[in-house]
Amino acid sequence: MIELALQSLMLKMPQPTNTAIMVIGGAEDKVHGRDILRSFFVRAGGEDARIAIFPCASREPVVIGERYHTIFTEMGAKAIEVLNICDRAQCNDPILQEYVRNCTGIFMTGGDQLRLCAMLSDTPIMEIVRTRAQSGSVTLAGTSAGAAVMGHHMIAGGGSGESPNSSLVDMTLGLGIIPEVIVDQHFHNRNRMARLMSAVSAHPDLLGIGIDEDTCALFEGDGTLQVLGKGTVTIIDPGEMTYTNRAEVGLADPLCICNLRVHILSQGCRYDLNKRLSASCPQ
Known part of the structure; x- marks a missing residue:
């Protein structure tokens, strides 16, 4: 009896996978090759995957949740649950917490990053998600709004197509899953370079990560980032920034930011987050 109980327990426990945190710039291919979504599926365990979908950033969570449920069902996932959290009190539900604690993949959809944070920040479920993602015991993916929330500091909104200036970006707190980065999504597609530079100038201890549509910055457990x-993926490193006039000019005045280091990486390129060096470029 004890042996059967142990076997049953082992079947319920997440099996080891090549986990990662997948930060997706939005508008990922959901129809044809589905390469990024398939990579998430594989890293979440493939046919043994037990996936939790968080659609609560969306204004149509039922529709968007069902869309991803269908995609991962067609891929062959073992179990899929859409956790349509529309009230913070639901995050105290022990049944939901147990599923999040034992699933092998977590997917946060697009929508409004402020809405997503309002539902999940400082809740028991979010603590489980963050702890598991940071320890490498689950594969976590977020697309669009689900990508924006990854840092401790988050871009909540702003403009595009201007020179860098302080009024170009609205900042707030994110979910702190990868606290050392500021993420911007739909990046070159919506001309957001100046917006991310403006954000980084205010937080020179953080890396700016700008991710194009149908593109993923995949954070591996060994401290490297891979592009899919x-x-x-544009990386803005202010580590050697020598000067900014941010404190001396008005909110709408152009910023001077000296000695930013910029990397633009494409499919297959890698970046060492600890050394802050691209592994794909001669040093």
Whole structure:
């Protein structure tokens, strides 16, 4: 009896996978090759995957949740639950917490990053998600709004197509899953370079990560970032920034930011987050 009980327990426990945190720039291919979504599926355990979908960033969570449920069902996932959290009190539900604690993949959809944070920040479920993602015991993916929330500091909104200036970006607190980065999504597609530079100038201890549509910055457990998809990942490193006039000019005045280091990486390129060096470029 004890042996059977242990076997049953082992079947319920997450099996080891090549986990990662997948930060997706939005508009990932959901129809044809589905390469990024398939990579998430594989890293979540493939046919043994037990996936939790968080659609609560969306204004149509039922529709968007069902769309991803269908995709991962077609891929062959073992179990899929859409956790349509529309009230913070639901995050105290022990049944939901147990599923999040034992699933092998977590997917946060697009929508409004402020809405997503309002539902999940400082809740028991979010603590489980963050702890498991940081320890490498689950594969976590977030697309669009689900990507924006990854840092401790988060871009809540702003403009595009201007020179860098302080009024170009609205900042707030994210979910702190990868606290050392500021993420911007739909990046080159919506001309957000100046927006991310403006954000980084205010937080020179953090890396700016700009991710194009149908593109993923895949954070591995060994401290490297790998690029997947059709676009690019732009990394803005202010570690050697020598000067900014941010404190001396008005909110709408152009910023001077000296000695930023910029990397633009495409499919297959790698970046060492600890050394802050691209593994794909001669040093």
